[in-house]
Amino acid sequence: MHELYSDPVAMQHLESELPRSVEESKRWVKDKIDLHDETGLSLWAVVLSATGEVIGDAGLHLLEDGETVEVGVRIVRRLWGRGYGREAADACVEAGFRELDLVRVVGVTDPANQAAIRAMRQGGMTEVGLETHYGREWIVFEVTRT
Numbered sequence: 001m002h003e004l005y006s007d008p009v010a011m012q013h014l015e016s017e018l019p020r021s022v023e024e025s026k027r028w029v030k031d032k033i034d035l036h037d038e039t040g041l042s043l044w045a046v047v048l049s050a051t052g053e054v055i056g057d058a059g060l061h062l063l064e065d066g067e068t069v070e071v072g073v074r075i076v077r078r079l080w081g082r083g084y085g086r087e088a089a090d091a092c093v094e095a096g097f098r099e100l101d102l103v104r105v106v107g108v109t110d111p112a113n114q115a116a117i118r119a120m121r122q123g124g125m126t127e128v129g130l131e132t133h134y135g136r137e138w139i140v141f142e143v144t145r146t
C-alpha cells in the first residue's frame with residue numbers, strides 16, 4: 001500500500017499530506033480498519049487474484065454528512081488503464097446494493113480528474129453536478145439500485 005499511498009501522482013487529488021514511510025502507510029491502513037470497525041464501511045485491499053499482490057484499495061465509506069455512501073478506488077499507477085479500478089468499483093457498488101441494501105451510491109472526484117470522470121461515466125454513473133464536501137468543490141456522480 002505504501003507504493004500507492006506515497007505516490008504524489010496517484011494521490012494528487014487527496015487533500016492530506018502523503019505518508020513518507022512504510023510506518024506512516026501502516027497507520028493509514030490501521031485507520032481504515034478502525035473506520036470499518038466503527039461504521040461497517042471502509043476501503044479494502046484490491047488484490048490481483050492471479051498473484052495475490054495488493055494493488056490498491058477500494059470500497060464504500062460515508063461522506064462527511066454521515067449519510068451519503070461513496071465508492072472510492074485507488075490503484076497503483078503502474079497498473080492504470082487495465083480495468084482494475086473499474087472492476088473494483090463495480091464490485092463495491094454491487095456489494096452495497098446486494099449486501100447493505102443501499103439504494104444510492106455516489107462517486108466524488110476533483111473536477112480536474114478526467115480519468116475518474118471517464119471511469120464513472122463508463123461505469124454507468126450519472127453526473128449530479130458540483131457539490132461542496134470537505135471544504136472544497138467536487139464533481140459528483142451517482143448510481144441507483146434498479
